[in-house]
Amino acid sequence: MGGSPASPRLTDREREIADLVAAGLTNVDVAARLGLSDRTVDGSLQQVYRKLGVSTRQQLTAWLREREAAGLPAPLDGLIGREEDLARAAALVTAHRLVTLTGPGGVGKTRLAIQVGRAVGADFPGGVHLVELSAVNEPELVDDAVVSGFGLHLDGDRPAHRIVADRLGQRPALLVLDNCEHLVEASALLAQRLLTACPGLHVLATSREPLMVPGERVRQVAPLALPAGGQALTEDALRHHAAVRLFLERAEEAGGALPVGPGDLAVVVDICRRLDGLPLALELAAARTRAMTPAALLEHLGHDERPGILTAGYRTAGERQQTLRATVEWSHRLLSEPEQVLFARLAVFAGGFDLRSAQAVAGGEPLSPAGVVDLLSRLVDRSLVQVGAGSTGEPRYRLLDTLRAYGRERLGATGGAEETSRRHAEHHAEVLAEPMLTWSLRAAGEMREQMDDVRAALAWSLANAPELTTLICGRLVGYWGRHGPIGEGCQWMDRIIERLPADDSHRAIACANGAWLAQRHGRFDAAERYAQAELRIARAIGDTSAVADALTRLGDIARNRGRFGEAVAHAAEGVAMRRGADDAYELALALVVSGSALGRRGDHDEGRRQLEEAADLFGTIGESAGVALARGWLCEVAIRMGDLPLAAAQLAQSLRTYRDRPDAWMVANLFDLAAWLARIQDDPTRALRLAGAAAGLREAIGAAAVPALAEPVERAVRESRRWLGARAEEAWRQGVGAGPEQAITYALRETDWEAGAKAVRDAATGGLTGREREVALLIAEGLADKEIAARLGIGRRTAEHHAEQVRRKLGCSSRTQVAAWVVQHDLTPDGER
Known part of the structure; x- marks a missing residue:
């Protein structure tokens, strides 16, 4: 989203x-x-x-x-037979503030909504924002999904509609709210609040039933048009009926045997009628032409398997689903028993998954992990599982939403839902335990791909195995805190802590994690409350290590709130306890808190000494990120001391480490320190750009500024704005809009602003031309050179030349490597990210 x-x-x-x-x-x-x-x-x-x-x-x-329309996914194929729907829906969206596309599952509401968004995008200067609710399973998470769709994050107790309203102001914008049917009440309530709070906002929703909000305009999306029974049509006319055309085009794409004569076309027409012209049903059936003729398809459908007739109405989703259900059940019956077992188990995944995950979650008796490999390939061949390249270049699989829902029904009917859900949750707990998961750039990309399933694992374990939820969140907290969204992590921690016993060791761990996240989110009262609870439980159960951790955490919270005397006292006690234990890492963390608090209180020399000791300790155990943390706060102490060369040196060393081991919250603090340093050095443009970069980075992950740093940074911003006058706002906006790569390069003085921006653009596009970017994206979709030529309207030799240039410029030796590069760098046709 x-x-x-x-x-x-x-x-x-x-x-x-x-x-x-x-x-x-x-x-x-x-x-x-x-x-x-x-x-x-x-x-x-x-x-x-x-x-x-x-x-x-x-x-x-x-x-x-x-x-x-750039906020919407580019269509991978044409929208067939929806010209009138597209025109009318676009007119409705422009004229009315809430439009809902309704219809049965598989009718193509989502694809139509996306095309409408692209068609009317120019009418909405505030952008077109797509929010997919298919992976959201609980009403209370709808607000977070919608706010995230606008590139924002929940902020404490502020309601979602106010957060969005503050961003949009009066600007016209379009929200495409997709798949509302399972969360219709929550979706309707939020839509109404958003429309009231945002005068320029229009909402286009898709659902199997109307939202029933005042002012709503409903557009029923019907199945594709079919030739009327008994109607005599020419072969050319038959081929141009939307349902027939869709079936034929998808069969050709699948490499199936296409009908050539009027008799064959008549069979296709019968198939389309049996499937009621539903696009998803037609596409599933067309994919079968790889293995059987249209006549054989019709034979398998059979007269007794004719899909049910669609029924109009507000509350008839169950009946309307029967048409698609007939197609899904038919596809399911063609599977062998082991394939059916695997299909049902794979439905537990909320998003995409790799082979390893499929084996771990679905490979239990009567299947085996080794057997899953072949069975999964068969499901892909049968178009029941989709496959594409993941961020690492390895294949990732997924089930279409309708198929997933049917698979879960089958899983429940066979009594396997509980065990499969447990395996799913335990597997993701194991994945999250892997080293470097929360630090490496590559792992961060992998985590984004898995977040829907991590959320599903959390939701299941919260209801069925709270201790497992604590374990998952404990391993995920570093990712949330360093990459965001921090607000989502806080929500999960709040829910977990509420459910755990008052004096349980698991609750102490959860409180520690909750305090760490809450502080980064700016919820300092909650952070302090959780840290105090951790301390109380730790003392009650006699866990001295947890006592030291809680004291250090309380010191950390106090130093960031500006209560330096309290911070020094807590941190000193934590340091003393850690010196008596054999744990260099925890001692170094305590020294960072103590040294920083001392420096802010004015004890600069002792603060510097403790921070240098912390950096040395981290260095001896190979913790480069810890060294960067200590040096970052040593930069602040050096600025307060007036030792600007030392401050600049510490800042540079810290930023260079965080380039490869990113922590967006800490990097934002370093940008603030760099802005403060720039203002002291009489460089107001630099100060505003870096302070703006800090603000932009915090907004991206849902973080809050450190109150104890606010006064000097705000003063630097005020003075710089006064110095620059009318030029100030442009410098600030440049910083806010910069990515962390450009801002780090600029902060390190490795290049000037304009050159840094160009370097980031070149890195994002691999130096590809516009046409080469288009070719790279199509390679990532799995298209061959011939297909690329047809899609772009160029010659095959030209397509081959562009593909070779793409491989050469990106340093790739295969099309698979190109696909992986595209995913890793989030490449878009225009080169922007």
Whole structure:
């Protein structure tokens, strides 16, 4: 889920002029509308052309239209037979603030909604934001999913609709809220609140039933049109009926045997009628033409397996599902018994999964982990499991939502749901225990792919095995705290702590993790409450290590809240306890807290000494991230001491480590320190860019600034704004919009701002041209050179040349490696991320 990617940095005035030009106004009209001179408009428009890489008004209009739809996935194939639906739905969305597309499962509501969003994107300067609710299983998580769809995070007790309203203001924006049927009440309530709070927001929802919100306009998405019974049609006319055309095109894509004569087409028409023209049912059936003729397909359907008739109405989802259910059950009956067992067990996955996960979760008796390999391949061949490249280049599998729902029903009917869900939760607990999971860049990408299933494992274990939930969250807390969303982690920790016994050791662990996350989220009262609870439980059960941990944590919270005397006292007690134990890592952590608190209190020399000791201890045990942590806070002490060379040296060493072992919360603090340092060195532009980068990074992960650092950083920002005057806002916006890679490079003074931005763009695109990016994306989809040529309307030799250039520039020796690179770098057609 996510909003539109960042655009090139147009000023507010340039964006205003660009929007008016795209709306068809001449330069003279724009000047009159905005009260500007013709010359000013001409000059600003040339700046817009230069920044966007366009040269005509038509190109500018096309760029803006594509940009406003950039938050939506690009379609992988054409939308067949939905021209009228697309036009009418687009008109409804433009004219009304809440539109719901309803219809049976598998009818294509999601695909239609995405196309509508792309079609009307230019009408919504605030962007088109897609939120998929299919993996959200609990009503209370809908708010977080929607806020995340706007690129935001829940913030304490602030309601979701207020967070979104603060971001959008009056700007027109479109929210595509997909798959609402299982959370219809929560979706309806939030939609109503959002529409009330955000005057420019429009909502396009998909559901098997209306949301029943005042002002809602409902558009029923019907099955694809079918030839009427007994109607005499030519062969050409038959081929152009939407349902028939969809079946034929998907059969061709699957490499199936296509009908060639009128008699064969008649069989296809019968198949389409038996399947009621439902797109998903047709696509599943068309995939079977790899192994059987259309006549054989029709034979397997049989007259007694005719799908049920669709029924209109608000509360008829069960009956409407029967049509698709007939197709799914038919596909299921064609499976062998071991294949059926695997299919049902795989339905426990909420998102994608790799082979190892499939073996661990679904490989129990009567199957075996080794046997899963062949069975999974068969399910892929039968189009019951989808496969694509993951972030590592290895295959990742997934079930379509409708098939997953049916599989879970079968799993429950066979009595295997409890055991499979347990294996699923235990497997993800094991995955999270792997070294470096929360630190490495590659692992962070893998975690993002697995988060839907991690959430499913948490939800199941919370209801059935709270101790397992504590274990999973304990292993996940580092990921949440360093990569976000921190607010989601806090929500899970709150729920876990509520359910655990008051004086249980598991509760002490959960309180420790909850305190760590809550502090990073800015919930200092909750953090302190949890740390006090950890201390009380630890003392009650006689766990001296946990007592030392709680004391250090209380010191950490106090030092960040500005209560330095209290912080020093707690931290000193923690240090004393750790010196009596053989644990260099924990002692070093305690010294970091103590040294930083001393430095903030004004005991600079002792604070520096303790932080240097902590860095040395971390270094002796090979903890480079710990060294970076100690050096980062030593930078602050050095600034307070007035030793600017020492501060700059510590800052640089810390940032270089966090490049490879990212901790976004700590990096944001380092950007604040760099901004403070830049202001002292009379570089206000640099100060504002770096402070803006800190703010942008915190917003991205849902983190809060450290109160004890707020005063000097806010002063640096105020003074820099006063110094720069009208130029200040541009410097701030540059920082907020920069990614961490560019900001780190800039903070290290390795390059200037413009060169850094270009380097990041080049790294993001591998130096590929626009056409080469398109080819790389199609390679990642699994298309051959011939198919790429057809998709892009170019010659096959040209496609082969582009593919070779892509491999050469990216340093890849195979198409699989290209696909992995595309996923790892989140490549998009325009090169932005």
